[in-house]
Amino acid sequence: MNMSKGLKQVKQGSKSRRQFRSGNGLFFQHWLPPLDLTDTYPDHWKYLSEGGATLVFSYAGPQDERFHNKVLRLGKNNTVVEDEDSLILFQTEVISRLVLQKHLAVLETVLLSSSWLESLSSLCKKSRPDWRTGDIDTNRTKGFLATNLVSSPISVEIKPKWSFLRPGLRTCRFCMHSSCRGWITSYCPLDLFSSSPARIKNALYALYDAWADGAASQNNFRLFADGRLMSPDDLLPALRGLGMLHSSILEEEGIRELVVETLLVSFMKSESLELLKTLKNLQRTLDGLGIEGLASLWDNVHSLDKTSFGGGFPQPTIDDWKFFVTEYLEPQGSSVPPQALSGETQLRYNILSYLLSATFKDCSMMIMLPGLLHESLPTSLFPSRITLIDLDPKRVERLQKWLEQDRNIMQEYIVSSQTKSAKRCVDVGEL
Numbered sequence: 001m002n003m004s005k006g007l008k009q010v011k012q013g014s015k016s017r018r019q020f021r022s023g024n025g026l027f028f029q030h031w032l033p034p035l036d037l038t039d040t041y042p043d044h045w046k047y048l049s050e051g052g053a054t055l056v057f058s059y060a061g062p063q064d065e066r067f068h069n070k071v072l073r074l075g076k077n078n079t080v081v082e083d084e085d086s087l088i089l090f091q092t093e094v095i096s097r098l099v100l101q102k103h104l105a106v107l108e109t110v111l112l113s114s115s116w117l118e119s120l121s122s123l124c125k126k127s128r129p130d131w132r133t134g135d136i137d138t139n140r141t142k143g144f145l146a147t148n149l150v151s152s153p154i155s156v157e158i159k160p161k162w163s164f165l166r167p168g169l170r171t172c173r174f175c176m177h178s179s180c181r182g183w184i185t186s187y188c189p190l191d192l193f194s195s196s197p198a199r200i201k202n203a204l205y206a207l208y209d210a211w212a213d214g215a216a217s218q219n220n221f222r223l224f225a226d227g228r229l230m231s232p233d234d235l236l237p238a239l240r241g242l243g244m245l246h247s248s249i250l251e252e253e254g255i256r257e258l259v260v261e262t263l264l265v266s267f268m269k270s271e272s273l274e275l276l277k278t279l280k281n282l283q284r285t286l287d288g289l290g291i292e293g294l295a296s297l298w299d300n301v302h303s304l305d306k307t308s309f310g311g312g313f314p315q316p317t318i319d320d321w322k323f324f325v326t327e328y329l330e331p332q333g334s335s336v337p338p339q340a341l342s343g344e345t346q347l348r349y350n351i352l353s354y355l356l357s358a359t360f361k362d363c364s365m366m367i368m369l370p371g372l373l374h375e376s377l378p379t380s381l382f383p384s385r386i387t388l389i390d391l392d393p394k395r396v397e398r399l400q401k402w403l404e405q406d407r408n409i410m411q412e413y414i415v416s417s418q419t420k421s422a423k424r425c426v427d428v429g430e431l
């Protein structure tokens with residue numbers, strides 16, 4: 001029997017339960033060890049993209065159902081990243097209780113070897129942007145495969161960042177941070193999360209424009225055509241080459257309109273608006289005390305031992321996360337509801353809550369599109385899939401970084417507001 005034919009996989013924790021269709025059409029199941037990627041050649045994996053902590057490759061080898069439409073995500077050697085099994089469990093056991101499954105990629109652990117990773121690392125050197133630091137961590141023995149979310153004709157990646165305005169402030173965290181970094185962008189996440197078509201459109205124009213101006217280190221917008229990451233200069237010739245442009249579109253300006261209009265149709269679909277609403281509510285409600293409030297709570301609890309913020313607090317385990325999410329989702333079911341907790345237990349609840357909020361503040365959305373809008377086609381014929389990626393747990397050591405970062409951002413922003421008027425961001429509040 002051809003085992004790869006009719007193969008389906010069902011994820012459960014880090015184990016892969018593969019389902020095979022037998023001759024009589026019935027499925028049978030079998031527990032299998034993780035796939036060994038050293039069965040493929042490193043040059044079957046083409047550099048696709050990267051973030052601060054990982055590098056991502058898409059499969060470009062001979063036809064193989066196991067890797068078709070998959071990307072390989074590998075940890076870098078310059079950051080502490082959880083092991084792959086924990087990352088996958090975090091998504092399957094924790095995140096999936098907060099975000100609908102249809103908005104999540106399917107993940108699977110794979111086995112790797114140092115020599116294989118070293119070859120891949122040298123093969124991808126030329127494709128990586130100069131400004132990115134870190135290299136593949138060749139000491140890791142595992143990576144993970146994920147659904148390739150740029151396999152559609154056009155795919156767009158948006159990293160929306162913080163969706164809410166802190167009480168008492170006029171400017172949102174992203175706009176303050178951008179101003180401190182000297183970024184030139186009119187993007188405000190509060191527009192994207194507003195549910196208003198006009199404001200969402202403004203946000204999309206702003207994201208596109210910052211990208212088109214070549215602001216390489218601004219990572220809030222990326223565009224992929226035919227599975228390849230596009231630079232602003234590549235886009236027009238690439239779309240023409242792929243036959244994706246109507247002959248009337250001759251100018252960059254025309255593409256800008258078309259990309260934004262197409263994305264707007266996708267964002268105005270009810271499931272996209274629902275996802276934005278979910279993300280905003282998770283970011284905001286999990287943030288609870290804010291980083292300053294959390295640091296004060298820490299100081300109160302540690303007033304005698306004076307342990308520094310986050311010091312000695314163990315990394316939450318999967319069981320800790322599961323327990324936390326149950327308390328967060330079903331506060332009435334807890335013996336003591338979260339708002340009535342005190343001391344160590346209150347601190348613990350709020351630390352996990354803030355860490356989880358940080359995951360949602362830093363994730364990205366992948367929007368898969370069948371192409372760019374065509375005026376002869378009704379927009380209802382425009383299917384799109386929207387998926388969240390980079391939903392890794394944040395580590396406890398980050399607490400101190402976030403406290404210092406927020407203080408710096410606030411301080412610099414206050415100083416700069418003395419010379420120019422502070423930006424006013426509009427939050428529509430709870431959706």
Ligand SMILES: O=P(O)(O)O[C@@H]1[C@@H](OP(=O)(O)O)[C@H](OP(=O)(O)O)[C@H](O)[C@H](OP(=O)(O)O)[C@H]1OP(=O)(O)O
Pocket residue numbers: 051052053079159219358362394398405
């Ligand atoms: O601190 P921020 O808000 O700048 O976010 C960091 C991101 O910077 P950005 O603002 O998107 O340019 C940063 O993104 P880049 O590396 O700049 O693409 C990372 O996402 C970082 O998280 P991690 O190290 O991958 O766990 C992010 O760090 P965390 O804040 O999530 O710890």
Ligand SMILES: Nc1ncnc2c1ncn2[C@@H]1O[C@H](COP(=O)(O)OP(=O)(O)OP(=O)(O)O)[C@@H](O)[C@H]1O
Pocket residue numbers: 048049050051052053054055056071073105146147148149150157222362364389390391392
């Ligand atoms: N499933 C996927 N399909 C296609 N591309 C992907 C997928 N997952 C990740 N990518 C690409 O790889 C990049 C890096 O992945 P990811 O955001 O998960 O890494 P990271 O290092 O944690 O990023 P950051 O530093 O932004 O937190 C993404 O920005 C995206 O362009």
